[in-house]
Amino acid sequence: MKLSIVIINWNDGKVLPDCLLSIFKETKDITYEVIISDNGSTDNSLDFVREKYPKVKIVENKKNLGFARGNNAGIFVAEGEYILILNPDTIVHENAFDLLIKVADKHPECGAFGCRVLNPDGSFQNPARPFPTIWRYSIAAFYLRILARISPVFYSDTYTGWDGTDERMIDWQSGCCILFRGNLLKELEGFDPRFFYHFEEVDLCYRVKKAGYQILYTPDSVITHLGGQSVGRFPIRFQLERIRNRYKYFHKHYGFKVTEMCRIITQISFRIRQIGYGFYRMFNKSEALKNRMEMYQVVIKWNSEIKIENFIENGLEPDVGYEPFILN
Helix, strand or coil: CCEEEEEEECCCCCCHHHHHHHHHHHCCCCCEEEEEEECCCCCCHHHHHHHHCCCCEEEECCCCCHHHHHHHHHHHHCCCCEEEEECCCEEECCCHHHHHHHHHHCCCCEEEEEEEEECCCCCECCCEECCCCHHHHHHHHCCCHHHHHCCHHHCCCCCCCCCCCCCEEECEECCCEEEEEHHHHHHCCCCCCCCCCCCHHHHHHHHHHHCCCEEEEEEEEEEEECCCCCCCCCCHHHHHHHHHHHHHHHHHHHCHHHHHHHHHHHHHHHHHHHHHHHHHCCCCCCHHHHHHHHHHHHHHHHHHHCCHHHHHHHCCCCCCCCCCCCCC
C-alpha cells in the first residue's frame, strides 16, 4: 500500500464528512487507506464513518490522548509506504495526495513533505516555517522581520516574502497536513507525547532532520484548512499551553540556559505588544482587542513568575487561574 492517511478525531462530526468526501473523491492514482484515530468522541462522528465509509479503519482511544498520542495510535496501525497526518477540518483539492506522493517518490533524500495550505478564502495559510531559535524569536519580538528581505540570516518565525508558490526545502510544516516516509516515522516513534498542544510537528521535523533527511515543500499539492485563522479572539488557556510547549521544546533540544533566554525574549515580546496594542486600544474599543489585552496581562504575569527548572523537572508553575491541559 502506498499511503496511509491518519486523521485524529475528537467530536469533529461537523467537519469530518467533508474531509472524507474530498479524500475519496480526489485521490485517484494511488493505493491508500484512511485511519481515524478517535480521542473518545461523544458526537455521532464515528457512527457516520461506520455507515458511510465502512472500509475506513477506526482506532478507538476511549479518551482524549491529545494530538501527539492520538496520532501515534493511528501511526502504529498504518501499513502504507508513506504516512500522511491530516486534520479533520481540511478539504483535499484535486489529485492533491497523488501529486504529493509523486513528488516524494522523486526525492529519496527527503523524509517529510509539506503541501500548499489555503484558508477558506483562498489566501495562503503559510504552513511552512523555520525552526525556532533565540535569534529568530528576537527578530520577531522586535518586529525586524523585514530584514529577511535583505538576507535569510534574518528569517524569524516565517520565510519573509515567500508566498508558497515555488518548491523549496523547509524546516517544518504544520501538522494539519504533513507527509512522512512510513519506516522513518515509525523509527522515530512518531510524535513526542510530552507536547500536548503546539510544537509536536516542530519537534518531529527537527528529529527528521537530525536523522539525516531533508523536508521538502511542494506547491503542486493543495488543501484548504478551515482552522488556523485569527477569529478575533485570544483564548488565554491556549496561549499559555503554547508557551509551555515552547519551553519544553527548547529544553529538550537546547537545555536550561537557552530555555531561560527563550523565556526572557518571550517576555520582552509580550511587553512590546502589550504597550503597542494598549496605545491602539485608546482608539479602538473592540471586543477582540479587549480579549487580546486580557491575554497579555495573564501571560505576562505567568511568564514573569515561572521558574524554568521547577517547571521542566516538576511541572510546577504559577497559578494564574488557567490549568494546563491534562491527558485524561
